[in-house]
Amino acid sequence: MTTPPLVYLVAAERSGELLGADLIRSLRKARGDSIAFAGVGGAAMAAEGVPSAVDIDGLAIIGWIDGLLAWRRVKERVALTVADILERKPDVVVLIDSWGFMLRVAQGVRAADPSIKLIKYVGPQVFATRPGRAKTLAATVDHLLSIVSFDAPYYTEFGLPVTFVGNPTLERMPVGDGAAFRARHELPSDAELMLVLFGSRPSEIRRMYDVLVRALARVLAHRPALRLVIVLAEPVKDVVREKLAAETRLPDNLIIVEEAEKGDAFAAVDLALATSGTVITELATTGVPTVAAYRLGWITWALIRLLNVMKSPYTTLVNMASDSNLVLEHVQTRCTAGRLSASMEGLLEAPQRRLEIGQALRQATDDMRGEGRASDRAAEVVLQYLPDA
Template sequence: MSRHLKVMMVAAEASGDALGAGLAQALKKRLGDEVGFVGVGGPKLAAEGVESPFDIAELSIFGWLEGIKAYGLVKRRVADTVALAVAEKPDAVVLVDSWGFTIRVAQALKTALPGVPLIKYVGPQVWASRPGRAKTLASAVDHLLALYAFDAPWFEKEGLPTTVVGSQALHVDMSAADPAGFRAARGIAPDANLLLVLPGSRPSEIRLMTPVFEAAVARLKRQDPSLEIAVVAAGTVAADVTARVATWPFRAHVVTEADKYSAMKAATVALATSGTVSTELALAGAPMVISYRFPPLSYAVMRPFFTGKYATLFNHASDEEIARELIQKDATPEKLAAEVGRLLADSEARAEQAARQTAALDRMGDRSADPSQLAADAVLRVIAEKAAAKGQISKL
């Protein structure tokens, strides 16, 4: 006998909102009207029927000290989320990314709703820092949906069942990208060197990285006044980025999310803030230099917990620095300009790096299966197994 299945989604950032929406769509494709959704999320989950009790933008917190400052707010929002779960009594809860928030929700739900399957979608990057979080997660949830093959062993050794579903970043559809059209629309010659700057998608990243990138690009423009510059303004920080770029003493084309993939394919070289955008750039065939700065006090506190050699996922998967990483004290205009300038001046180096980046993507996981569908299959399997263990009739 089948009846309506209720799945609670909890996503506290834009990236998690997108992942959760993809999972919801895959579940709907599988079950149609037999599945419904409640929970916490942004506009994409709202489009799938999730009425969030609060705006998740207020939880976009990055940095250790910043987290301490926001502790009171986070605690209240955890309580709001748990109260919603208790009221709705879902058949399963899927906690998407956002470690600091979702682990607190998971721990509270373990007590508030015993027996309800708790599924974490995206585990903490224990390969990069604080490996003890694997044990913490294993004690708080029933199953992990991991993005990359190299994630699973860290959690499985702590007894947490893990399904590798793959990353949506490895499945970005760039078939509609038009690099030639992108250049033509902006008056950029087909053979001109084009540097694409991607300063990030968090307000803190824009605040810390944009001035450094501006100074690095200024050095490159002095060396080569003909160098064309384009800057991606991610949707969540578009107004801030656009306003900052408008003050630059040289011309820079502002790129919206709609034209991002065309710009990536059109770029000669990219200069990017560390994040999943590095995977997208690799898919587009753009050689890149990666950089990042943390707030100084946060970095001083967090630095002892960093255990991974690389910040960039495909560098980690290959265990080599394919794309140059300039982090914190190395993230200076001089060093950034030198590394970007080296690539701009050497077409063979660009081609070699782009090829190595592409090869590294294959080490990150299966690029053929749909991650959202694999995640949906795993969620339904966990619900069925939990129901069978309690002797209940499956709703699936």
């Protein structure tokens, strides 16, 4: 009996494993059960029948200092992942996002068994910061699947094949039913709703929860009728629920929902306050005017400023792609309760401006989507590296 080709996927955080789950579905659609899968990931990939060979808890890391603090844990998980890949000897390994972790896995596999093909899915944002990573990646993997249309030249210069597939995040969000959401939660059709997303990484909750709550409390002091809709990201939902249960600065009538209701919640709200990340792109696809906030560790931030690492004036992908401040960004020193609340109140007081921003966000993400079918296009590339593809 012929052994089916094996695709091994590695994802170290929530946004990456969602891409992995999408890719698994597309590969199965193309080749049925004639492909075997294994990998490292979380609940979304496990739901597709690919349980994780390595625990990814604690690997969602942003910033140099957090990386140093987690170095022993990361090194251990890298070694376990490389060992599992070498034992299974897949035909192709797809390394999804998470630059530092995936680079170390790729280097470990390449050094031990150069015959295993390596595909990086989502490149580091070399158009915004640290362009030298393009050369490093080109020396390490066989192909890059890019989710943005304008970064290919950075990599092809060093001989790395690049395929722009588009961003599956732009296709993943269902058309939500805002009216149904309001009905389910007994909210009047004219109730003013603010969506709140605290983040999906434990480090984001530690850094962002308090400043976001203080900003919300300021807005509520002026607009007591405003209702808050809080969507809990799966990896941190228990931590956030616990914090909210003990919270005294916010009203008791919070609407707290899990990711299954995200699409309907997005369709129901007037505005969002969100920790910057993949969710900002999701909000943009549905035209939700958004105030985005982010804080790195202060030492990491100081190093970024000292070394002039950031090359783009923007931090969110939507703003980079549109070269405009459609998403109101508040990063590090500008991420204060006063600045955040002022941005929120400014938008709440300007319904016409919100409408215009929403339309511009939809247009920007339409332009970013490319030809669509991002996961199917990614699957087509992966299939090229499999026998009998």
